[in-house]
Amino acid sequence: MKYFVKFFVVTLTVFICTYAVAEQKVAFLDMTYILNKSKAGEGAQDFLKKKFKENQKKFADKEIQLKKEENDLLQAKASLTKEEYQKKATDLRKKVASYQKERRESLEKLAKQRTDAKAQLIKKLDPILESFLSENSISLIVDKKHVVKGDNQLDITKKIVEKLDKELPSINLN
Numbered sequence: 001m002k003y004f005v006k007f008f009v010v011t012l013t014v015f016i017c018t019y020a021v022a023e024q025k026v027a028f029l030d031m032t033y034i035l036n037k038s039k040a041g042e043g044a045q046d047f048l049k050k051k052f053k054e055n056q057k058k059f060a061d062k063e064i065q066l067k068k069e070e071n072d073l074l075q076a077k078a079s080l081t082k083e084e085y086q087k088k089a090t091d092l093r094k095k096v097a098s099y100q101k102e103r104r105e106s107l108e109k110l111a112k113q114r115t116d117a118k119a120q121l122i123k124k125l126d127p128i129l130e131s132f133l134s135e136n137s138i139s140l141i142v143d144k145k146h147v148v149k150g151d152n153q154l155d156i157t158k159k160i161v162e163k164l165d166k167e168l169p170s171i172n173l174n
Contacts, residue, residue, distance in 0.1 A: 030144040125160070
């Protein structure tokens, strides 16, 4: 009986302590929404889409020109000497290689700019989240994509976007 009382007291103490610790505030936010719908995020996306379309048009025009040169070379093959044809074919291959390199570098530059924009947003977002945590006595913020179900009152996405828009209205990507 003496052990039963001790067991009961210890169990009750554990439950009370666990309940006291479980009263922590938790909130969630949608990082994708913040990165895409904040003023700075939208501005960066618009800039990157515009650059991508410009590059795509430029490279499409260049590709058409290279195909035309290739067709012209193939049509002129019969009238050219073997050495002339080899020289022109080599020049064309160099142009194609240069085109591919330029296109790859352009895509890599856009990817780097996108990564830099995301890093700038997250860097500016971190202190905003820290201050929001302390102001509202929140102990944990979880990304919305990891939440199965939750009360919409715990979603702080819009509040964070408003603060981020005040702190960082745009991102310089040049």
